[in-house]
Amino acid sequence: MKKQIVLLAAVALAAAATSAFGLGSIVGTAHDLKGTYGTKNQGADEICIYCHTPHNPVQAIPLWNRNNPSGAGFTxxxxxxxxxxxxxxxxxxxxxxxxxxxxxxxxxxxxxxxxNAMGHDMSGSEVISNTNNDRLGTNLSNSHPVGFDYASAQSTDATLHPIASAAASLGTVSGGSFPFFNNALGTGTMMECASCHKVHDDEYGKFLRKANTNSALCLACHKK
Incomplete structure (x- = not known):
């Protein structure tokens, strides 16, 4: 009986480890700022604090811990x-x-x-490195359009899939089907960076929502 209990405990621990560090984990990715990628905090053992805080957030959803730049500064x-x-x-x-x-x-x-810094300080350069063209700057005029109402755009563009179809193809965020987002300009219809990127999961590289084999990610929205 003792051997069975020990074996079951070992299996449970292995399953927990797989769950924690397997697909869908931020651990060890470029968004793990305590890790070994680019700019990081050598002394911190916390991952989540660079974006989230359990108390007194900047914004209640999603318990945001960062001071965002002004939207007016972007092209x-x-x-x-x-x-x-x-x-x-x-x-x-x-x-x-x-x-x-x-x-x-x-x-x-x-x-x-x-x-809420939790007593930690960043080490090294404090702005994002440009190792993998990660430093986009404030001029996004050469990047895919974001910050627009996809449903409104699709209503006058026959080369775009309807928003329900695109959302189903792009996948979910935290269990909810909303790769299109809310803001002051639209409700559940806004194309944003996170429409194509899933920030906590780097399974497909570049934090893409799905593999772009044969342009599958692009074709979620675009009819070609």
Whole structure:
């Protein structure tokens, strides 16, 4: 009986380890700022504090711990004559989910610019490195459009899939089917950075929501 109990305990521990460090884990990825990738905190053993805090957050959802840049400082891709009027109206405002991403990837806001530091300090360079073109800057005019109402854009663009179809293909966020987001400009319809990227899971590289084999990620929205 004792041997069986020990064996069951070992199996449980192995399962827990697989769950913690397997697919869907931020541990060891580029978003693990205590890890070995680029700019990091050599002395900290906490992963979550660079984005989240359990108490007194900057924003209640998602218990946000970072001081985001102003949305007014960004230039978005919206000048192409082939874009719909809705896409050309793209803009960040202070409720834009993409500002969570840009609070590191703008290359200006310090990685350690958090509300509750938990007694830790960043070591080395305090802005994101550009090792893998991660420092996007504030001029996003050469990046995929974000900050626009996808449903409105699709209503006048036959080359885009309806939003329900695109959402189902792109997958879920924390168990909820909303790869399109809320902000002051739209409710559950906004295309943001996190529409294509899943920040806690690097299974497919570049934190993509799904493998882009045969352009599957692109074709979730685009009819080609």
């Amino acid at each position: 978005l891709y919206k000048t192409s004559p082939t874009l719909t009027a809705a896409t050309q109206a793209a803009a960040f405002n202070d409720s834009s989910v993409s500002l969570f991403c840009m609070s590191c990837h703008d290359g200006v806001t310090k990685l350690g610019n958090i509300k």
